[in-house]
Amino acid sequence: MDRSLVTAAVLFGLLLAMPFLLPLIGSAYLSGLIIKAMLLAIAAISLDLLIGHGGMISLGHAAFVGVGAYATAIALENGVDDIFLLLLITLAVTGLTALVSGSLALRTSGLYFLMITLAFGQMIYFTLTSLAAYGGDDGLTLWSLATVFGSNVLQGGNGLYYLVLGTLFATWWGVYRISRSRFGRVLRAARDNPERAEVMGYPVVRFRLIAYMIAAMIAGVSGLLLVQHAEFVSPALATWQRSGDLIVVIVLGGLATRNGAILGAFFIVIVEEVLGSFIHEWRLIYGPLLVLMVLFAKGGISHLLMPKGAKGYAS
């Protein structure tokens, strides 16, 4: 059996059992931390579809988390609280935003694409800060949250935990399927050699745009869940530093690997916690660690964790 599947089984098994284990340790704080890592992982997996499989280095991906979160928050503020309706709104808004910004950004590739996604991300960030009616710079605390068939089972506690876990699983499974599908294969072909893919008969930009929209919509869903978890939304979700964090997660975890984004997300959240508990200025260590990792330990932790399982680019 594939080693990465074993890793995944252990990971999801642990996450599934966590609500039963945590009361034994007696830590509600830990459960929040795990939800945080899972939400990070969902957004990171979607970014891996772009960067790992598609070769499109976007530095504005967190903006879609922000757009999804704000779409949800604004809908909630206006009395929409059915989770399915919220999901629909989030998907529509993030998908549309991605359609517009993607059509422009994908006229270019490489470093231009990187800078343009960065710029569009920043534009979205500033747009969110100027939403005076919804908190502006300071963000917005939400007094009503999503319900499912009128029940508030998703408002905190295990209901929310399992919703996030279920979404993580669906994202993990779905993106893996996509990467192996006909569509994913064209996406990887375009990453490898766009000219050749074009001369195989594939309109590369269209495929990239679809991937860009899928990734944005998944990121948007992580934003929806984030609102439900934090009961608060702020433009800080959409800063480009957040986008940078997402890149760190997927590179640390290993690009285009089955579990890389999840491992990377948990690794980062744990490192932040552990370093942060020793020294308040943990970023003084974290920053140079990143630099050293790039200079000396290419390939990410997935190579350290599972030297054989991670093949760099899965094919």
Added chain:
Amino acid sequence: MSTLEIRKLNKSFGALTVSRDISISIGEGQCHALIGPNGAGKTTLIHQISGVLRPDSGHILLDGQDITQMSISRRVQAGLGRTFQITSVLPSFTALENTAIAAQAKAGSSLRFFRDASRETALNEIALSTLQRVGLADRAAIPAADLSHGELRLLELAISLAGKPKFLLLDEPMAGLGRSESVALVALLSELRGSLPMLLVEHDMDAIFQLADTVSLLVDGQVVARGTPDEVRADAAARAAYLGENAA
């Protein structure tokens, strides 16, 4: 009816005219060779046929269909296969995957998001038989990045063939090949010749004499001589412009 017809193609960059009233027509089962000195406009002509450049005026018809304004990928879908002068494959894909994904473009929609493409037997069978045809079947599982230059030239051809083209554009297929590899490739192409019309751009005159039914000599963006390889060889203009140095 001609399979590929180029009608009065003109293209210039500022004061530099690279294509001057070029008309070429290549019929069913024909192999037409395009020769000419460097800078004669062969590459820009290839670019206009494949869609990298748009001509200023004139038309290109593939199997009767006007493809002049189509995008590169649309032309391929319409049946125009091509190989590149500088090898262009998907390095992280195996030889089989390289060929299978080319076949995929002609076998239903690629907007399928769930089924594992590498397990689509229909595609893999087309890919494998195409690899067999070019003699690469035993290298099917090797990533393209690990293939030799000669093998890559063959893979390049297999990729084009897997897309089931109606017409094949061969841009210096012999480039960089050793003597014996060239001979093998010429043999392979002459097998294809009867069933698949092609336009061959090549410097290797031996290959041209073996493969081409007709030849156009391009000088300064203009076709200055055309006919059978022997006729063109006999043409004085051809000697002066191009073949002279080779014949000596």
Added chain:
Amino acid sequence: MSTTLFLILCLNGLQYGMLLFLIAAGLTLVFGVMGFINLAHGVQYMVGAYLAFAYVQLTGSFMLAVILSLVTALILGLLLEHFIFRHLYNRDHLDQVLATFGIIIFLNELAKVIFGPATLSIAPPEFLSGSIQLTETLRYPIYRFVTIFAGLVVALGLYLTISFTRIGMLIRAGATSAEMVSALGVNIQRLFMIVFGVGAMLAGFAGVIAAPIFAIEPGMGDNILIVAFVVIITGGIGSIGGAFFAALLVGLIDTLGRSLATEILSTVFNPSFANQIGPALASMLIYILMAAILVFRPKGLLPAKGVS
């Protein structure tokens, strides 16, 4: 709106544009010549501002602080180049993003640790602290004029260097084709080092002259970095002339937009709608400009030209 206000806004826009130019110039050169994406360029701007603050505290002289800051910014740039960037030129862009991102995280935090999270400021030097009477109703601070002037001087200097010196020729050649430059037998490593050092110094200089105008705070370089990206995309990557005009354009549009968008909108729409949309639209203007350039002139307003 009065003409006076409009004039002041234009001057502010010019002055912001000059600042953007100083940052974008280094960024576009490093980018164009080396194909290197330096996210840490913005943080070098922040470093410049903090250096100025520290040296003013230390020496009490603004002018002395300017000189010391420039030297320190240059040294810091060269050190970064030597120990980190040099090893990343041939790596893929993702590595460059990650490493420079790590530097940003580190330096932002370091600034916070040394100087605290609160905003700091320094006063412009005594002899530049007054203002000039421009028209009967318009006075404008001398210091801001001096920053515009300084930007112009740097722009002219860069233009002359790039147009008429050997190193400028190499930079132009490098922006078109790096292989060509190494084919000329030039020590490409040293060229990169010089370009990088100058870029770092210019960003630092921008930070220094911004210090008396804007708040000095950790992370102050992060947002301006992105505006600088907008500038070089708009102007054309690798092009100093493009960076100059695009910087002024972006500076003016941003400054005027922020002050006037609401007012202009309210002439068409009802005021409460204008109040809501105005600020959002204003902050989007420069990105809309960039998007329009991408659609109509994908290579930018003044694309870099190689030596022919």
